[in-house]
Amino acid sequence: MTSVPLHHDQSLPADWRDLLALTKPRVMSLVVFTGLCGLLAAPVAVHPVLGFTAVLCIALGAGAAGALNQWYEADLDAKMKRTANRPLPAGRMTRQTALHFGVGLGAFSVILMDIAANHLAALALLASILFYVLVYTVWLKRRTAQNIVIGGAAGAFPPLIGWVAATGNVTALPLLLFAIIFLWTPPHFWALSLFVRSDYANAGVPMLPVVAGIENTRKQIVLYTLPMIAAAIAPWAMDLTGWIYGVASIALNAIFLVLALAVLANKATEPKAMGPEKRLFAFSILYLFALFAALVVDRWVI
């Protein structure tokens, strides 16, 4: 790893707002939501306090992973416009502070999960943090264009952890929820990386559009959309959910497919003309929120 020139005044304590920014609060909102949905979709009643604590632990674990990611990638973040103003590349905090904060928060979240829920949930939370930090950030991100494909597993853990915190075991539905986010991640990130690819190229991150080209990335987006649709419809097809989820899933996946095909049909290479890519990226976030919301509504209404 390249070392970062340290502009930060060692005697100045980090501002708490920068410590909060280290946890990537916006990413955390999706993690908290999917984790909560996994917990609420479970076929057992969870004590509100224990359910709240489990979701809190998922959020803190995600925050810890985000902090450790920024600790390791400070040099990379400094090279990209999108991330240059984060606390570490902007020199508002020492790397040691970020490391201590990330490790402390991660350990706290796992221990609290073990106390409030069960060993399996704590183990899954620990695995998700380690997977994001070690497998994705340290190992894959700078080495292969498949970084997002394999690294997507880290973001797929929350609904599984929520389910395990509620039930103490793993069944077909939480595994399908894991598969949905795992397969959703490549089209979601590749749509983004198409219109910010110069940022990734400048930073030397081997994202697919940088390594394999724009046209190939567009094909890959559609190729990953198909198994994602299969995984998203499977809970209803396998009779694990009711008709509300089935209808919502079919409608959302139809829109996703249309938008992915629009990306495939687009021949533009300039970010300004990448309207279909921007639309797919924006919709993919809404898609995940709506799909998981439908799962919970289905579980509690029917």
Next chain:
Amino acid sequence: MPHEEDEIIRKRQRERSRLLAILLGLFVVLMFAITIAKMTINR
């Protein structure tokens, strides 16, 4: 150390101490609630 920088350090220390006190208080309340919840379930 310049006076202004000293002021910033004191301000940040104060803010962080207050925040830590609030978080520790919330943690105590949460641990109490978890204990009660577990006792309720076991009963």
